[in-house]
Amino acid sequence: MAPAAAVNVAQAGLWGDVGRQLRRSPQFLIGTAVIAVLALMALVPQLFTRIDPRQCDLARSRRPPSAEAWFGYDVQGCDYYANVIYGARSSISVGLIVVGGALVIALVLGAIAGFWPGWRDNVIARVADVFYGMPFILGAIIILYQFDERGVLQVALALLLLTWMTPMRLVRASVVAIRDSDYVQAARALGATDLRIITRHILPNALAPVLVYATITIGVVISAEATLSFLGVGLRLPAISWGLMIGEAQNYVRTSLHLLLFPGAFLVVTVLSFISVGDALRDALDPKMR
């Protein structure tokens, strides 16, 4: 995705400006720091805990937080801190797969629809309309209910089907706005092919709005995954997911509040980080919105 080769001089100006503003934004700095820690947690959870999250002892069931188990123990008597740490992986993977997939679909379909108006544009727009008709969680429930196995991939696929439309429209709008500009005409006059014009000249300049949307959407998708797992149509045991943990905690809220608070806090902080980084990006890219 990194358009390193495609960054031309004019763009370096814009991104330089944006970078300067972002470095002064506390919500961006804190947000990216938290996301970095979470990413590390998802990649190598062993760095944060040596305890195996699946090493359980029913005798310790629902013991409250203590010095040896910071977050206490869950219903099965597993170390809750280890479970919460390992839970980052499913959230982050679902978020990244969905948004990465949506970006790819958005760039391909958005470029096609924006560059060649006519029947292609119409077909894509109508298909997007149908998916827009589907509410997010309800649509995902119907889709997920059809899978026998429900792992990270299935949940991601269901959410991807309901996420690609808005970034596609954003890319399409940018492509339409850029399509007839002078520098594109110049590239065409020099004999550049359509493919080269789209990938080298148009898409790099159409990326900014869709990046903002993508960052915020990672947070929204992570929240949706937790909600679906909580409802029982998302990830299933023995998968480790914050939504599943909260689902299990719901019967014990009154006596063992820690079962709800720890995964809940991690979930909220994760979603909040992605949303605030997205907000900060938008403010930096589009000063009018401030």
Place this chain on the structure above:
Amino acid sequence: MSRYIARRLLLAIPVLIGASFFIFFLVYALPGDPVRALAGDRPLAPGVIAELRERYNLDDPVFVQYLKYVGGLLQGDLGIDFSGRPVSETIAQRIPVTAQLALTALVIEAVIGLIAGIVAGIRRGSYLDNLVLVSTTFLVSIPVFVLGFTLQYFLGVQIPLFPISGTNEGLYSYLLPGFVLATASMAYVARLLRTSLAENLRNDYVRTARAKGLPERMVIGKHTLRNSLIAVVTFIGADFGTLMGGAIVTEGVFNLPGVGRAVFDAVRSQEGTVVVGITTFLIFVYIFFNLVADVLYAALDPRIRYE
């Protein structure tokens, strides 16, 4: 305006066909045994399987199956549960609770969202504006079920201000679930109104109103606010459909006996027909209110015209 509305209604037809085909395709036409999918993990008796195949026309060609499915939908046929009761009957019996919850949420969302939006919009960059910005970001980031359980614990168990489950206390028992259901939309209403107020305040007619000496209350209340409310009212109209769907989680957390709770329970007891039937219904409710909102938009804003 009638031209616009007619056109909007026509545009809704492919969406409705697309949505029904999408659901039908997923549930009945994908490779794999739909009867098994509907049954979840439960083993079924051969007689039940034969009856389900007959009931869902599984031995017909796919296209005929789809037409029969849509025909059934149009007559309110959303399938039957394992005890042989039509899903539509369950919906009819439980919908008042869900509608009441969605309405309560809508009122809370409108009142709090509008106040926060006005306060933030007329004084950009003030302390209150920043407070609204920060708190709306928070509200959007807290998943509904986390907020639900947390408030239930602190405002229901620790300080017993609100009932924690059921509808025994009438309207009062809807307040806390309604607030929880409303949070995300509330934040959206506040931000939407803030942005559109601030944009409209820059318009020439506002300067004219000020120049002719109108008090600030009139400038904002009568001239700016009315124009800024168009987008907000449209959003709130569409949101009723979203809230009905969001009720699955809220009714699950607060144990309210509405259609959402029926889905919540059906997922647990693996009653696929009920999950699919009610979810399908809620999806069409959502599409319907989106349509209502679009028509409302045209009615409120005279600039929205085709041709």
